[in-house]
Amino acid sequence: MSKSSEVRIPANEITVKRRADVSIAVVGTPNSGKSTLFNRLTGLKQRIGNYPGVTVERHIGTLKTNDAVIELVDLPGTHSLTPHSLEERISVDVILGRVEGTAAPDGVLAVLDASNLYQGLFLVQQLLDLDLPVVVAMTMGDAAIRSGIDVDVAALQDALGGVPVVEVVATTGSGLDELRVAIAAMRGAAASRELVVWPELRRAAGEFQQATDNELSLRVCERLILEGISEHTQNYARLTESQTANLVSQRDKLFGMEPPIAVEARIRYAWVRDTLKKVQRSAPRLQSWRTRLTAFLNQPLPGTIGLFLVMAVVFQAVFAWATPVMDLIDSGTAVLSGSVAAALGEGAFSSLVADGIVAGVGSVIIFLPQILILFLFIILLEDSGYLARAAYLMDRAMHSVGLSGQSIIPMISSFACAVPGIMATRVIPNRRDRIATILAAPFMTCSARLPVYALLIAAFVPAKQVGFMNLQGLVLFGLYLFGIVMGVLTALLIRKTALRGPKPPFALMLPEFRRPNLQTVFIQLLGRAKVFLYRAGTVIFTVAVIVWALAYFPRSDSIGAEAEQQREAASYSVSGPELEAEYARIENLAAAAQLEQSWLGRAGKAVEPLFKPLGWDWRVSAAVIAGFPAREVVIAVLGTVYAVGDEADEQTLSGRLKASRWPDGSSVFTLPMVIGLLIFYACCLQCAATLAVIRRETNTWRWPVFAWVYMTTIGYLGAMLAFQVGSA
Amino acid sequence: METDAYTLATLRRGEKAVIEAIDTRDPQVQRLMVLGLVEGAEVEHASAAIGGDPMEFRLFGCGISLRQEHARMFTVAPVGAGV
Numbered sequence: 001m002s003k004s005s006e007v008r009i010p011a012n013e014i015t016v017k018r019r020a021d022v023s024i025a026v027v028g029t030p031n032s033g034k035s036t037l038f039n040r041l042t043g044l045k046q047r048i049g050n051y052p053g054v055t056v057e058r059h060i061g062t063l064k065t066n067d068a069v070i071e072l073v074d075l076p077g078t079h080s081l082t083p084h085s086l087e088e089r090i091s092v093d094v095i096l097g098r099v100e101g102t103a104a105p106d107g108v109l110a111v112l113d114a115s116n117l118y119q120g121l122f123l124v125q126q127l128l129d130l131d132l133p134v135v136v137a138m139t140m141g142d143a144a145i146r147s148g149i150d151v152d153v154a155a156l157q158d159a160l161g162g163v164p165v166v167e168v169v170a171t172t173g174s175g176l177d178e179l180r181v182a183i184a185a186m187r188g189a190a191a192s193r194e195l196v197v198w199p200e201l202r203r204a205a206g207e208f209q210q211a212t213d214n215e216l217s218l219r220v221c222e223r224l225i226l227e228g229i230s231e232h233t234q235n236y237a238r239l240t241e242s243q244t245a246n247l248v249s250q251r252d253k254l255f256g257m258e259p260p261i262a263v264e265a266r267i268r269y270a271w272v273r274d275t276l277k278k279v280q281r282s283a284p285r286l287q288s289w290r291t292r293l294t295a296f297l298n299q300p301l302p303g304t305i306g307l308f309l310v311m312a313v314v315f316q317a318v319f320a321w322a323t324p325v326m327d328l329i330d331s332g333t334a335v336l337s338g339s340v341a342a343a344l345g346e347g348a349f350s351s352l353v354a355d356g357i358v359a360g361v362g363s364v365i366i367f368l369p370q371i372l373i374l375f376l377f378i379i380l381l382e383d384s385g386y387l388a389r390a391a392y393l394m395d396r397a398m399h400s401v402g403l404s405g406q407s408i409i410p411m412i413s414s415f416a417c418a419v420p421g422i423m424a425t426r427v428i429p430n431r432r433d434r435i436a437t438i439l440a441a442p443f444m445t446c447s448a449r450l451p452v453y454a455l456l457i458a459a460f461v462p463a464k465q466v467g468f469m470n471l472q473g474l475v476l477f478g479l480y481l482f483g484i485v486m487g488v489l490t491a492l493l494i495r496k497t498a499l500r501g502p503k504p505p506f507a508l509m510l511p512e513f514r515r516p517n518l519q520t521v522f523i524q525l526l527g528r529a530k531v532f533l534y535r536a537g538t539v540i541f542t543v544a545v546i547v548w549a550l551a552y553f554p555r556s557d558s559i560g561a562e563a564e565q566q567r568e569a570a571s572y573s574v575s576g577p578e579l580e581a582e583y584a585r586i587e588n589l590a591a592a593a594q595l596e597q598s599w600l601g602r603a604g605k606a607v608e609p610l611f612k613p614l615g616w617d618w619r620v621s622a623a624v625i626a627g628f629p630a631r632e633v634v635i636a637v638l639g640t641v642y643a644v645g646d647e648a649d650e651q652t653l654s655g656r657l658k659a660s661r662w663p664d665g666s667s668v669f670t671l672p673m674v675i676g677l678l679i680f681y682a683c684c685l686q687c688a689a690t691l692a693v694i695r696r697e698t699n700t701w702r703w704p705v706f707a708w709v710y711m712t713t714i715g716y717l718g719a720m721l722a723f724q725v726g727s728a
Numbered sequence: 729m730e731t732d733a734y735t736l737a738t739l740r741r742g743e744k745a746v747i748e749a750i751d752t753r754d755p756q757v758q759r760l761m762v763l764g765l766v767e768g769a770e771v772e773h774a775s776a777a778i779g780g781d782p783m784e785f786r787l788f789g790c791g792i793s794l795r796q797e798h799a800r801m802f803t804v805a806p807v808g809a810g811v
Binding site for chain 1: 750752753755758759761762763764766767768769774775776777778779781782784787788789790791792793794795
């Protein structure tokens, strides 16, 4: 991220007021069941925040025992204290007390996956080298038994130098009480430093410590020897020239020409292999549906077909389940807005509440069904271990467009809605990859583009058969394809220019399938929904109110007075239902006239010359401007601007669109103009929610501004090209 | 073929081997070492995606996937039948 986020205050200068007596970091490898255990220990007593300067979420829960309040910090999964991704870096920085505003933990709860002791023990070794008390919680014992591994807990505790090892089963809760006691006992306990796996490192660290006149702790010395002087370590130890020279010579002695990471991996894994011989007994491997399923999906073709089936189901569910709820929210908002307007009467305040605030809130929560359903699936896929396999299967295809397999889920999710798609890019460890995916995602045809496409296609594309397909369907398909091509080209372009860099790393752990824990899924889903409502919701709401104000002000009294006169005149000439219809007609005409002279209408007229090359009149321009916060708004604005009361009545609206004329009598909505408009909609980033989420996920305004300018420019040029070539 | 021509990338599906030497220059290879692909570790080629890339290996019961270009950096000695 930005350089400014690297400025860190040394741990000993941080004073943080803590409500808890002890702060314990929960550390483990990814997929070790860490979050499930954390949720079991803390329940819903959790707070989700952000680490300063980065987009990694901070999960803090509390655990109350008889005599203490213990704060548990759930850190992102990491394989090693030498971080690889942004999330791993956060974990390491928190453990080492390098994060501003976060005190160094008083102890570490190491979560060890019994079915993957090999990698787990690598991390545990590194944790034991810190000057902190450590408790090991061993999870997944059942999964280990299934895959033919029986772990001798007493022998493991022995091999780890007597550190408490507690076996827990998250599903039944067995071992949790014992674990709570062990965690509570860490308060004020001495550091666990019994185990010396790498005596040479310890000796080098001791010598270096003497060179610093014992100013630095042994733990800091070890980290400095392992990591060297980098932007991450220099802030937490300022060294003199001779101290630096000593550090360099210690590193030379220890590592020679080899990369320190490689040397460390060799030594630690050699110890792990020896230890595994002592603590693991092999048991008969059980044939379960998991092993059979894994074996079946391990074949290239069934695996890939399976992936497409899974995605088809997810996609179908999003449309089938979310659309009815969204329609419900939509009509509910309309009803509420109508009754609020009726209750408050005429006037600016009434309109602000009804059309500004209620509609604004509605435009925020209308995203929730899709986001929740999509995230439910993403979380289920992630927790079951399938997400990693999907990334693995699609890696080659994504690699050819400069991305990696991990981009596939965000991209596919964006067909429903780019907002959860962009939020799902967090699984991508490489920053360049992640931003390229974020920039490509909004090109995917989202569900908000669909009503606009549907309206324009139904009105202007003839419904004739082309081969076995309908021309209308073909155009819609073409628009989907166009979005994909544009997204892929964008990713390619951006990875070749602004985000040029080494090929994205690809080393993916492929866990065995497991049943997701419902509590964990629920808590994660709740967290996602909160984040969306707080962070994106505020932006969407603000923009909705601003657009309302633009369309409402200034009010013309003469239009209102004229409408009043017309109403009066009508009341003499007609009566009954006819009068109602006449009133409605007058009201619509007045609304259209008010809109025409509002700031929005004026803006539409002002920019008409700009959009003239695209074949748009001021009405279309005003509707497009109003649609920038949320693209589906364009239909409502077109409805008002063409004085058609009910926007749901598309038949009438499309009729009106067809009938609209330039002053010289020629048709506004010609086929080239409509194709141009479709291209504009396919490209343009008309979605405040997406912009807000890009801002949130990249932690800078640079990328949302770039995405907006870039996509709008392409949309404009594409629409102009289509209109000019088509009309020539 | 010389024995040093055997790398992780040349393993067939279901074949097991022990890692003998690693070209550690690439930072991505170093990352793979952190994940446990070190000298002396026994691995099995478990699966491959369409086109044979990336490949999946089993390492002490866990699955790990890597691209062919990185798999070539690991020289191996096959274990069991087929040597």
